[in-house]
Amino acid sequence: MKRALLLAGLLLSACHPKSSGPIDFSGLWMPDTKVVTPVGGTIPLLPAAAAVAKANATSAERGDFGFDNWMKCSLHGMPRIMLTASPFRLLQTPAKLYTVHAVNHSYRVMPIVAKHGAGEPSYMGDAIASIDGDRLHIETTKLVAGLIDREGLPHSDALKLTEDYKLSSDGQTLSGTIRIEDPKTFSAPWSFAVSFHRLAPAELPENICVDLTDAQKKALR
Amino acid sequence: MINIGTIGITDWKRRRSLGCLAVLLLAGASTAPPRTVLHPRLSRTWNIIGYDLQFRPISGDAPFTPAGKAIFERRLAAYDKGTLEQEPPNQCRPHGVPRIMMSPYPFEIVDTGDRVTIFHEVAHNVRSILMNQPHPANVPLTYLGNSVGHWEGETLVVDTIRLRPETWIDEAGKPHSDKLHVVERMTPSVDGKTLDVRIRIEDPVYYTRPWETQRSFKTDATLKIAEYVCEDGLGAAADFFK
Numbered sequence: 001m002k003r004a005l006l007l008a009g010l011l012l013s014a015c016h017p018k019s020s021g022p023i024d025f026s027g028l029w030m031p032d033t034k035v036v037t038p039v040g041g042t043i044p045l046l047p048a049a050a051a052v053a054k055a056n057a058t059s060a061e062r063g064d065f066g067f068d069n070w071m072k073c074s075l076h077g078m079p080r081i082m083l084t085a086s087p088f089r090l091l092q093t094p095a096k097l098y099t100v101h102a103v104n105h106s107y108r109v110m111p112i113v114a115k116h117g118a119g120e121p122s123y124m125g126d127a128i129a130s131i132d133g134d135r136l137h138i139e140t141t142k143l144v145a146g147l148i149d150r151e152g153l154p155h156s157d158a159l160k161l162t163e164d165y166k167l168s169s170d171g172q173t174l175s176g177t178i179r180i181e182d183p184k185t186f187s188a189p190w191s192f193a194v195s196f197h198r199l200a201p202a203e204l205p206e207n208i209c210v211d212l213t214d215a216q217k218k219a220l221r
Numbered sequence: 222m223i224n225i226g227t228i229g230i231t232d233w234k235r236r237r238s239l240g241c242l243a244v245l246l247l248a249g250a251s252t253a254p255p256r257t258v259l260h261p262r263l264s265r266t267w268n269i270i271g272y273d274l275q276f277r278p279i280s281g282d283a284p285f286t287p288a289g290k291a292i293f294e295r296r297l298a299a300y301d302k303g304t305l306e307q308e309p310p311n312q313c314r315p316h317g318v319p320r321i322m323m324s325p326y327p328f329e330i331v332d333t334g335d336r337v338t339i340f341h342e343v344a345h346n347v348r349s350i351l352m353n354q355p356h357p358a359n360v361p362l363t364y365l366g367n368s369v370g371h372w373e374g375e376t377l378v379v380d381t382i383r384l385r386p387e388t389w390i391d392e393a394g395k396p397h398s399d400k401l402h403v404v405e406r407m408t409p410s411v412d413g414k415t416l417d418v419r420i421r422i423e424d425p426v427y428y429t430r431p432w433e434t435q436r437s438f439k440t441d442a443t444l445k446i447a448e449y450v451c452e453d454g455l456g457a458a459a460d461f462f463k
Contacts, residue, residue: 026333073313073452075345091333093264094257098331100338105315105347107340109329109446122448203349206363209452210313 022131023167026092028204029174029196033083036149039177039191049154049185056152067152071217073209075106077123077146079161079178084150086207086220087199097129097138103220104209110138121157136174138163148180150221156184165194172198259332262409263377266445267416267438268327276319276391276420276434289396289427296394308389313451315346315364317388318381318403319420322436329446330377330407337370337377344451350379362399364388377407390422398426415439 036043045053056067065071076084086103097110110129111117116139119126125143129136140161148155165176175195180186209217258264277283285293299306310316316324326343339348350370360367366384370377381403390397404421416438423431 073455075448075450075452091331091336091338093331093333096331098338098340100347100349104345104452106345107347109340117445119447123450124448203351206315206365208314208364210455 022092023134024092025097025131025136025165025167025174026090028087028089028199028202030087030199031083031085031194031196033192033194034085034149035151036083036153036192039193043153044187044190046185046187049156052154053152056147056154060150060152065218065221068147068150068221070209070221071214073104073217075123076101076103078108078125078127078140078143079163079180080147080149081106081108081124082163082178082194082196084220087204089204097136100204102204102207104207116141125159125161134167134169136163136165136167136176138165154185155180155182158182158184163194165196174198259334260372260375260377262375262411262413263407263416264330264332265409265413265440266327266329267440268444269323269325270415270437270439272325273323274392276323276395276422276436278432279435281432283395284429284432286427286429292396292427293394296389296396300393306394308392308394309364309385309387310344310451313344313455315344315388317364317384318348318366318368319405319422319434320389320391321346321348321365322405322418322420323391326449327444327446337379340446342446342449344449350377356380356382362386366401366403373406375409377405379403379405379407381405396427397422397424400424400426413440 059065059067070076075081081101084101084103086101088099088101091098091100095112097112099108101107106124108124108127110127112129112131114128116126116128119142121142121144123144123146125140127138127140129138140163143155143157143159143161145157146155147153159180159182162179163176165174167174173195175193177191177193179189179191181189296306315321321341321343324341324343326341328339328341331338331340335352337350337352339350341347346365348365348368350368352370354369356367356369360383362383362385364385366381368379368381370379372378382401384397384399384401384403386397386399388397389395402423406419408417409415410417418436418438420434420436421431422428422434
């Protein structure tokens with residue numbers, strides 16, 4: 001037994017890079033979280049936003065997803081893309097992080113810098129990342145108004161997102177919170193928990209929204 | 222297909238790498254990311270220099286077969302008459318290869334060692350190029366095909382097959398079949414400011430012999446890709462092309 005442990009230690013020591021640099025978050029990940037559950041129990045919706053959320057939820061119950069631009073092949077946007085039943089590949093370089101999502105080949109680009117750059121509002125927003133050991137921090141601003149989740153919870157163009165993730169010690173789980181700050185939609189900042197599990201190495205299939213049936217699009221809401 | 226024997230990794234190094242990979246996977250550990258950009262002159266954001274609807278052969282005319290010539294002339298005539306034929310990008314499908322390399326929108330090349338990813342601004346096309354391995358067997362036909370690559374010095378050589386025949390070689394309408402085989406040689410200049418891409422096209426259905434074309438790209442520190450959501454214009458595009 002001792003010999004086996006010694007051998008395993010030697011092999012790991014020989015193979016693992018002798019670096020104290022940042023941990024590698026890259027790989028293929030699958031979202032575990034589909035529905036937003038706020039930390040603390042309630043979502044502090046302002047009255048107008050509450051009315052929109054209720055109308056969307058009522059439509060969804062009827063099977064009417066007209067409120068959801070994904071059904072017209074627009075991008076899911078942030079943070080919704082991280083709650084979609086679709087795997088994504090996380091790529092990591094010294095200067096940037098990237099995600100490539102299977103659903104409709106959408107992607108995020110997240111420079112590892114301290115300040116946001118210039119740019120127009122977009123579905124994925126302007127994101128900047130930082131890494132501290134096994135923790136990954138991403139701040140996103142300049143988002144166009146859209147949906148936070150498949151239930152139709154709205155957000156405005158004033159949304160600021162803060163993602164804080166921690167990689168588990170076995171490297172198989174990425175979990176943490178997404179903080180929502182949007183004074184046009186919510187009376188106070190709030191957060192919800194999210195997690196992702198690592199998938200075995202594989203290639204993402206080519207997924208083209210305009211080639212999907214409505215049933216396939218509904219499954220990817 | 223690339224010749225794996227030419228990639229410059231000796232057998233013992235390959236065996237050691239595979240052994241280490243197995244150990245790390247079994248241990249559930251992840252390797253550290255590269256601490257420096259592996260190919261800094263290529264790993265940048267690039268924009269095309271000039272624009273031309275056609276990929277023109279470096280020498281001579283495109284060696285069409287009669288069937289290839291008939292399709293190309295039909296598409297050119299439709300273009301001249303203003304009655305464009307549909308091609309996949311008109312309806313927000315991926316452009317295809319090499320068609321995507323003539324887009325007037327920038328793209329970012331990201332080298333992460335075992336994979337090179339090209340993020341195109343236009344219609345959020347993403348190409349994924351697996352390095353130092355042969356094409357897998359039985360891959361389906363896709364709009365962007367199956368790409369594998371290797372480095373020859375600072376030149377990235379990308380080999381692509383299994384492309385859906387609905388895509389066009391170029392915007393003018395050169396056709397290809399599902400037998401298309403594309404080899405791109407992407408070479409950055411010594412000063413890192415320009416990129417030369419040589420493209421070899423082989424398709425025995427529509428061309429009598431392989432032929433080569435070329436594009437050049439430029440970069441600067443301020444260039445970055447933006448979000449381009451083709452799908453938000455679908456209604457207008459459908460009206461235009463119906």
